[in-house]
Amino acid sequence: MNASTAFPRQGDKQNSAFFEDFLQRLLRERDTTGLTDMIDEIDAIMITVDPGHSIRYIGELALMTPYHYLVTLESESHWTHILRIDMNSPDFLVREVKDPNTRGIFRSLNEVYPIGASKPNSRYMGEILRVDDLHSVASRQQERGFRFFSQDQARKLELPGNLAISKPSPYTHNIVAYMERPRDTNRVYSLGISKIDDDIQEVYRAAKDLQKYLGIENLILPIDHLATRVYSQNREVAILEWLSLSSYYYWGSYDIKDQNSSTNVTKSVHHTSEIHSPAKVFTANNTPYFVNHLEKLPSPTETFVRNYGPRLHHIALAVRDGETDGRENIDQVVRQIASQGRDFLLDVIGSKEHGLKQIFSSASEHSSLIIEYVQRYGDFDGFFAKDNVAELTHAAGVDEELMALQSQSRFDHH
Numbered sequence: 001m002n003a004s005t006a007f008p009r010q011g012d013k014q015n016s017a018f019f020e021d022f023l024q025r026l027l028r029e030r031d032t033t034g035l036t037d038m039i040d041e042i043d044a045i046m047i048t049v050d051p052g053h054s055i056r057y058i059g060e061l062a063l064m065t066p067y068h069y070l071v072t073l074e075s076e077s078h079w080t081h082i083l084r085i086d087m088n089s090p091d092f093l094v095r096e097v098k099d100p101n102t103r104g105i106f107r108s109l110n111e112v113y114p115i116g117a118s119k120p121n122s123r124y125m126g127e128i129l130r131v132d133d134l135h136s137v138a139s140r141q142q143e144r145g146f147r148f149f150s151q152d153q154a155r156k157l158e159l160p161g162n163l164a165i166s167k168p169s170p171y172t173h174n175i176v177a178y179m180e181r182p183r184d185t186n187r188v189y190s191l192g193i194s195k196i197d198d199d200i201q202e203v204y205r206a207a208k209d210l211q212k213y214l215g216i217e218n219l220i221l222p223i224d225h226l227a228t229r230v231y232s233q234n235r236e237v238a239i240l241e242w243l244s245l246s247s248y249y250y251w252g253s254y255d256i257k258d259q260n261s262s263t264n265v266t267k268s269v270h271h272t273s274e275i276h277s278p279a280k281v282f283t284a285n286n287t288p289y290f291v292n293h294l295e296k297l298p299s300p301t302e303t304f305v306r307n308y309g310p311r312l313h314h315i316a317l318a319v320r321d322g323e324t325d326g327r328e329n330i331d332q333v334v335r336q337i338a339s340q341g342r343d344f345l346l347d348v349i350g351s352k353e354h355g356l357k358q359i360f361s362s363a364s365e366h367s368s369l370i371i372e373y374v375q376r377y378g379d380f381d382g383f384f385a386k387d388n389v390a391e392l393t394h395a396a397g398v399d400e401e402l403m404a405l406q407s408q409s410r411f412d413h414h
């Protein structure tokens with residue numbers, strides 16, 4: 001049996017007595033009831049984009065990540081494109097709605113937020129977790145108070161029929177789905193009619209050829225972490241809820257005082273390497289927006305959540321440790337991708353002495369997601385450097401302010 005409470009605690013951020021008490025109780029119960037062992041890695045992540053965007057988004061991902069286009073599942077009102085690296089890392093599901101007037105629960109989550117509303121169907125949906133016994137996991141989670149879409153609702157949403165899909169979290173707005181798949185078997189998504197889309201295949205091939213031409217095809221590794229932003233008051237409950245839905249443990253939290261924010265990290269109990277199951281990170285402001293006129297502290301994280309709603313903020317990809325053409329690999333990757341016109345929000349930050357280097361790309365016009373690259377040196381086993389996180393948070397905030405202004409001017413003219 002795994003002891004989810006036995007991992008050493010990192011970080012300097014203080015939690016409430018409520019958090020510390022329920023962290024122990026929830027994880028112990030998860031272990032003793034067998035749920036920790038029944039739920040395994042993140043098997044896939046799911047994103048929806050607006051009509052016409054998946055082809056260019058897949059081109060972007062094929063250039064900036066190690067993902068390959070595999071197949072498209074066509075259903076009545078969606079195309080679901082499956083991207084894969086291999087069976088050791090999560091799949092990447094890109095769903096495109098066919099009709100811009102599509103309405104539904106996921107669109108509704110975007111529409112109450114001023115910038116989120118500008119790309120109404122585009123949002124990160126959540127993760128699919130691999131389980132050995134779908135029925136047992138779903139029924140135990142229901143007994144613990146979690147709600148799931150019914151089979152009929154899942155079919156209407158045109159999500160794979162072999163999943164148990166939770167309702168969106170009130171704290172992160174993400175869903176968690178479970179998929180039954182015995183270890184060492186292939187991933188199967190029961191949805192629609194599968195085909196290779198020739199147009200997507202062409203864009204994918206061109207992007208992979210470009211990746212090779214730029215000499216970066218072996219430098220970018222699978223997903224390292226997924227970072228979700230939540231309202232300040234939801235930091236602790238968002239972490240506890242995710243730990244209850246997954247087999248992750250609480251690694252620790254760092255206070256990023258400069259940015260009035262904290263970074264909270266959870267990792268898989270079953271896999272030490274993030275490449276096999278990415279870390280899940282939650283970022284929250286330390287104080288709510290309505291005290292800022294008193295405190296006068298920067299608040300890029302709370303501002304992001306107010307503009308987009310709680311949601312995934314970035315996907316971090318690992319970069320292979322080492323040098324290429326006399327440059328550290330992360331510098332090479334950024335230089336080559338920037339040469340193709342993609343913007344980055346700041347220069348590569350950090351150093352060998354810090355243990356790692358990191359950078360944020362600009363947000364994708366298709367998914368609104370930022371790509372982070374992170375290169376760790378040698379046997380550095382820390383997760384991040386506080387100075388780096390402060391700089392990254394600041395840079396993303398500046399970019400987002402510009403987007404907010406643009407979106408504001410759009411509304412004024414209408």
Ligand SMILES: [Fe+2]
Nearest residue numbers: 225227316372
């Ligand atoms: Fe990150």
